[in-house]
Amino acid sequence: MILQNQRFHWLSNIECHECTRVDIVEDQITGKQYILKSIRKDAAIYVHQFHKEVDTLSMLHHPYMPEIVDVFEEPSTYCLVETYIKGMSLKKWISKHPIWFQIMKYRIFYECMNRIEYLHSLHILYIDFKLDNLLIDKGHVYLIDFNSCIAYGNRQVMLASRSNLAYEYQNYEEKDYTSDIYGIGNVCKSWFPTGFLRLFFKKCIQKNPSKRFISIQKMKRAFLGLCLCRILSVLILVFLSVYIFFQNQVESDALHVYLNRKDVSTFMNAYTYTLNKQEGDPIEKIQSNLYLWIENDWFTIPIINSSYSSFLLRQAIQSQNEVYCTYFIERMDTNSLDANLHLILFTEADTISYAHIQDYLEEIETHKLSYNDEIDSMNTLLTILLNRQIVLEKNDRDRFFQLHASYRKPCEKMEDTIYKFLEYYLFLQNQGIEIPSIPPYYEESFQDNEKIQLLIQYTRRSI
Secondary structure (H helix, E strand, O other): OOOOOOOEEEEEEEEEOOOEEEEEEEEOOOOOEEEEEEEEOOOHHHHHHHHHHHHHHHHOOOOOOOOEEEEEEOOOEEEEEEEOOOOEEHHHHHHHOHHHHHHHHHHHHHHHHHHHHHHHHOOEEOOOOOHHHEEEEOOEEEEOOOOOOEEOOOOOOOOOOHHHOOHHHHOOOOOOHHHHHHHHHHHHHHHOOOOOHHHHHHHHOOOOHHHOOOOHHHHHHHHHHHHHHHHHHHHHHHHHHHHHHHOOOHHHOHHHHHHHHOOHHHHHHHHHHHHHHOOOOHHHHHHHHHHHHHHOOOOOHHHHOOOOHHHHHHHHHHOOOHHHHHHHHOOOOHHHHHHHHHHHHHHHOOOOOHHHHHHHHHHHHOOOOOHHHHHHHHHHHHHHHHHHOOOOOHHHHHHHHHHHHOOOOOOOOHHHHHHHHHHHHHHHHHOOOOOOOOOHHHHHOOOOOHHHHHHHHHHHHOO
């Protein structure tokens, strides 16, 4: 296959049909491999679903789903490039590892529900749930192929496997979340042929949608409730075996220490321990580690609101996944959240525009923060202004000096802030810029501070 698009080089074919084909290509810029899906332009139905898949992928930001890389046209086809997941199809994996599947099937089924739940949070119905559309890699389930997806409430379904479709797909009624619940139940019911779970799957595949679980969340709760006794007994046996075998090494394992104590002093060692065990580039490691901790509920509210709050937000930002950022923001104390966010943004940004400086100054000016946090934020701003030798514009300088004139109470970082203010004051003087006098409080309240007094003398000599 020869592509006119010079960025991607064809490597091999995965599958080929009359109107569609799937290939592996290599990015000539980065050297990374991707999946290329091609649709013939004269296949109207496939083209319609191609656009639907592009729209769906554009909304996805999930570590276990592909993300869109590029969309382009060839003379006779529309082309979609997405991230390449190198896992094995779940159908093939089950046939090759039947014993492992019996051990892992509870986790696999739960992860399947998690994937569909994420799509439902975006008001997307997956529709075509089948084993061929599930990949497994390193013990986790990946969901692929979104060409049958429809928006919540839509009526018409195309290009889906009819064998797994709910009864309502045979008519023109509005489709809701229960339709996907039928699909999951119908595919996975054979995994649990005995016990109370038969009743669970019987409810999933009711002909009447109103008799099924109304959401994936309720479905998950019911599944966990029915499995609780079995899971607890297995976990107890596993933990006892692990404890007996590693009882002399528990203290050396940072993660075990943290999980036993769940205190701030053991957090960083445990987090670093699991981070170092992840694979991939730095961003992939952070993504996998955050997913591991969030999925296992290892982050506690005291940890999130401890001295590591800025570190955790920084990790979330570096992961480039807004879901993780939202997770921490929703659990942090309101009083210190704004200050932490600004500090991280200023620390991580490679370049800061003057507009960022204005926004930051305006944020301080609103006085939404506590007095201590406001002084801390001003200290950060002064550091940026000094390091980058930024001259504030006339209106912004007036606001800047008015803020400093209003600071008349001592606090932890007041001395350091005043010292930086005086350094910046000297910098503006050297630029020949007309500026107000030093706030009286700064001169009168720190007479015993030799550094501050020395800088004040320098400012007077420069006049």
